[in-house]
Amino acid sequence: MKEILFISGKGGTGKTSLTSSFIHLADQCIACDYDVDASNLPILLKPKITSTCYFSAGQTALIDENVCNACGLCAEICRFDAIDTNLQIIPLACEGCAFCEKICPVKAIKMQPRPSGKWYSGVFNRDQTIFFAELKPGEENSGKLVAQVKTVARKMAVADQLPIIIADGPPGIGCAVISALVGVDLAVLVAEPSRSGFHDLQRIYQLLQQRNIKSTLIINKWDLNPVISRDIESWASWHMIPVAGKVPFSTLVANCIAAARVPATDSTIHKMLFPLWENIMKQLTVI
Amino acid sequence: MQIAVASGKGGTGKTLISTTLMKVLNDERVVLIDADVEEPNAGLVFNQSPLTTSVVHRLVPTIDPDYCTLCGDCAAICNFNALVVIPDQVLVFNELCHSCGACVALCPQSAIRETKHPLGVIEDTLVPGCGTLSTGRLNVGEALSPPLIKACKQKAPGAPTRIIDCPPGTTCAMIEAIKGSDYCLLVTEPTPLGRHDLVLSLEALQLLNIPGGLVINRWQGNDQYLSDLSRRTGFPILARIPFSPELARSYMRGAETLEAMPELRCIMTDIIRQIKEAV
Incomplete structure (x- = not known):
């Protein structure tokens, strides 16, 4: 069983659009959303929730x-x-x-268990499983909730002999991301060709290097700035990061998101993304 | 006055709003604090190199082996499992430590002292005509951002206007960033994803009892859901920034946003007026 994580550092680069699309393109997989404080993958995959579990981590003091x-x-x-x-x-x-x-x-003080959120499993596309979670606003322990989601997803993948977990990562480089990276076989870096996108890409890549995790790169909406896009490509080749592909800006994708649909359900986008998926799978088989 | 600029979803335009707000305020006493310490981007907009950089530390325990009797009390005290006693020494896991100081105070042998562990840096940059930018930058590999956010927010407490560019999400990091603000701008985009995350960040705002208003970025006409939400929750819609490929392109390459969309100046002035009326 292999795990692929889509990650970007910067928010809003298109992680969820791409993750949901590749989940659609994969034959058999478990879907996971590790962005526990703003979980968006279920909005596109529209699963039927099959179980809800309360999650409690940490404690709060209570004075008698x-x-x-x-x-x-x-x-x-x-x-x-x-x-x-x-x-x-x-x-x-x-x-x-x-x-x-x-x-x-x-x-006079006793520590009380602290309800931190919930995690869910659901079914979409008739027989595919998704795991996701909701952290209560303002809570800590997002890392622990991510770890919880990861544990149940991995257990199920092993039990049902599913070959792959495809996960949508949280933004940033902090505790939720560090927790999401545990045991990941391949990180797919989703970058947008902006100065901030490039800056954040380099920070998340540094984290991947620290953790010794292999990566491949997708430049999303590359044609919005071909110059920075080229800079990102040369940076990638300097660091020997394989580029899985470049995705042009498309109003079709925007329309799908506006309608809460997985972009790859559109045949044009399906055709456009399929070679990228093949590249990612090729990367995964050499690991 | 302290204005926080936040959003549940990433990439909705927090940094665009906070930096443009700073430009439009046009007052050298304004301080912009980039509290998105995991991925700080406000500095890229102004293209100035920092004047000073200071390292922010947090305290972690160090065990003095000469005094330690390996009694194991510290490991029992630590609620975060940051201390583990093995037969010949005590291991400290800095990344798990919350710097609460309990082990230091309660060690029966007083064998624990606190040492500084670098967490990140704060870069102070002078932006000519606009004020000062203080950027928090978390060291890559560090998990805990709230202590660094707290340190950033101690900058220039007396400034007449402080703008906080917040991290995305609704976790403890976002709470730390918006805490103590007089007003919070919630930036959202009119997609199902943006709407979902907006509802969560409204909850976070209500927890802290901070007044707030919505800024709809990349607005494309229809926003029935958001107007309904605004009416239901009592958070007013302060502005609608129309979708503009021109603005997106120039922001991406780091060019002047007010030139790409001149009406942004009016929109920002109007936002400032509404905040002043509300506070």
Whole structure:
């Protein structure tokens, strides 16, 4: 079983459009959305939800006012300003370190499990499975929720002997991305030919190198700036990153997204993306 | 006044809005803070090299083997599993540490002290005629962005206008970035994906009780859903920026956006007026 992750650093470069399309082109696969705080793949794939699981990670402090003697030590030692001057816990600020619980001289503080979000499995296209999640707004632990989604997807891929997991990654280079990269066989870098797109591409590539993950590149909407697009190509060849292909800007794709449809369900886009998919599969077989 | 520019979905135009806002304000006392520390892009718009760069650290535990008795208390105390005791030493996993200080304070032998671990940098750039840009830049490989965002936001607390270019999403990083703002602009695009993520970021805004308004970018006429959402939630639509391939192209190559779309100046002035009325 192999796992492919679509990733870009910058948001809005077209990860979800491409991921959903390649899921459509693949024969057998499990779909995954690791962007747990703004999950968009299900909007296009429109799965029927088959199971919902609550996810809890970390803890929040709770002060028992009947026991508390208002000494204020907890507020003094908390580094996250999560206990205010009235000795009330501010749940959004609490990181769940439990320092206050341990230092409280009258044992008035207890740590409570913290509901962080939900993860789902669903069925689309009659018999294909998707895993995705929703982090509660403002929560931490996006990395742990990503890991949870990854674990269940991998288990299912092994049990059902499915050859491939195709995953849509989160933007950025932080904890959610680092967690999404675990065990990935091939990262497909989706870049747009803008100065910020190129800048962010280099940062995410640096992270891939640190983690020793193979990559291939797609330049999306390349014709919007052929000059930067060429710069990205020479950068890629300098770093020996194979280019799976370049996708021109197309109002057809925009129309599909506006209608919440997978772009590759359109025959013109299907034809345009098919060679890229073959290239990605070729990359995957040499790994 | 502190104005946060945020959005649930990435690539909707946060940096375009915050940098153009800065240009239109045309006041040297304005400070723009690029709090999208994972992928900071505001600096690319102005094309100036930073005047100063300062390293931001966070504190991580270091064990003094001369005093450590390998009792294992620190590993039991740490709620993030950042400390592991093996037969002959204590291992510290810096990337898991939240710098809470519990192990340091509670070690029975006082064998733990805190050392600085570099997290990223803050680059201060002078933008002639527009003010100052402070960019947070997370070191590649670091997982925790909120402490760096917090450090960025301590810059120029007395500036009359501070604009925060926020990270995408609705997690703790976004909360850290918008916290303490007087107003939050939520930038969205009129696609099903943009709408879905907008609803989530509205929830985050309501958690913090920050007043906010919507800016619809790449507007193409029909926005029934967004007007309904605005009416239902009470977050006004402050502006509609029409879709313009010309603007997209010039923004991509880093050219002047106000030249590509002169009406952007009026739109921004109007946004500023509405924020001032609301705050």
